[in-house]
Amino acid sequence: MKFEKLNSYIEEKKKIIDSWLLSHLPPPGREPKPIFEAVYYALFPGGKRIRPILAIASCELTDGNIGDVLPIACAIEMIHTYSLIHDDLPCMDDDDLRRGKPTLHKAYNEAIAVLTGDILLTMAFEYMSNIKLYKNPSLPRIVMVINEIARASGKEGMVVGQVADITWEGSSVTEEKINYIHTNKTAKLIEVSVKSGAIMSGASYREVEVLSEYGRLIGLAFQIVDDVLDVTSTSDKIGKKTKKDLSRGKLSYVALHGIENSLKKAKELVERAKEKLAIFEEEKCWMLKDLAEYIVAREK
């Protein structure tokens, strides 16, 4: 099997991430109900945990301690999860299905969905700024990473990407618009996941730069594959509604270039990403290379 080694790496890290979350989140039954129950509903069993795994892998590659990146990695997963909850709201993408189960506003209601997103985003910053949660807390690294993540999730990234995604619906597709949406809505948070892992390990400037570039490239590839899967896959397989880009007039890479050329482009981006890793020893960076390939090969 092609991704055998990677799959056990992913499973191992997923267990660490889930167990960190479980031991740090308030119990699901905590008052006032049902907010913490909804937090659990959103976070577990969770998706592929790609972003926190990238943060951990990047930290380990640059000889960091996993205990110094875990609060950051799990905070990024919370931010990603909040963004899915708000994106799924009736006033945004109006989706009923996410990760194979009803979206949060369907399982609870819209008010609880808005507030679960809000609390996840706020808790992400609470955990990142809690120095007791790090093995060897370095304040300069923590402050820098919080700033990078806030930028990538907000006005220089995810939120403006989502604004473009919904406000440009139905307008004419251009390379420039697609690139803006993909970069901001998806690639920035993936890039900052990889970058944060390296910053937390105390990696050199060059290493951080290279890993950020790697992250940006696989982030773009990831979103192109998402656009392709929306057309080629089924809800049963990917656990969310498909064929919605076309039906809603969303700007997608596939609409501009077709399926075949989109996959070609994604593979090209992944190749470029892997080349970036040439500064690292092969036996240390294999998981990032395999993760890059996994992103285009994935079927969900």
Next chain:
Amino acid sequence: MKFEKLNSYIEEKKKIIDSWLLSHLPPPGREPKPIFEAVYYALFPGGKRIRPILAIASCELTDGNIGDVLPIACAIEMIHTYSLIHDDLPCMDDDDLRRGKPTLHKAYNEAIAVLTGDILLTMAFEYMSNIKLYKNPSLPRIVMVINEIARASGKEGMVVGQVADITWEGSSVTEEKINYIHTNKTAKLIEVSVKSGAIMSGASYREVEVLSEYGRLIGLAFQIVDDVLDVTSTSDKIGKKTKKDLSRGKLSYVALHGIENSLKKAKELVERAKEKLAIFEEEKCWMLKDLAEYIVAREK
């Protein structure tokens, strides 16, 4: 006039806050439209700016430099503003009027209202963690304050207070429930505003404790007065819908104790808050004393 000196203090600080915000926010016309225009719509002309003024006053009282608390003070105003936008949404309190103008989802739409709240919350953490924005950045103080503010805005404060406020609507009023809602929804953010100012100035442990307690007490008084104004004032005067606590079955202090006893309680809390300030010299803490009195005397 009773609050003459305080009013010029407030006006002076309001100018500093507004000018900080104006020089740090992206221009309202920045793409993708209309997100930054909506951010300006929400932040300007703004309300009383009580929270950032409290942060500044507390920093100045403890001999801090305003340049070390401004990013924090303005971030708190952004967090307060985000909470109003999300609270006003149709799925929450469904309000059409805020600060005398249409609420954000009325002026734009619900999707933009959710995203404007999201971007304001995220930008708050971006600004707080940007060390270039401080006159003399102290990393331990910055990380501590970010953590305090995240706790007070999220799972230990504002969000859980809002969850209780909406999910307990229509249930029987008890002292315990009202206290939970007032403490979490309102008092925690006011408390952390005062506390942050003192932490940023490097105040002593005792000073920080005393100022936090002062903040908690005026925060509780503030919310009681809000409950009273909901009954006694008009939309024209306070710029938002009134009589809504009763009509929606919201738990309010007035429903439990009546107007007269509520005002008595608010005054009592303010007196206790002022007593806390006894450890400071009168000529240095007058603004915090006057601010406390202003909170119960205010008519909007």
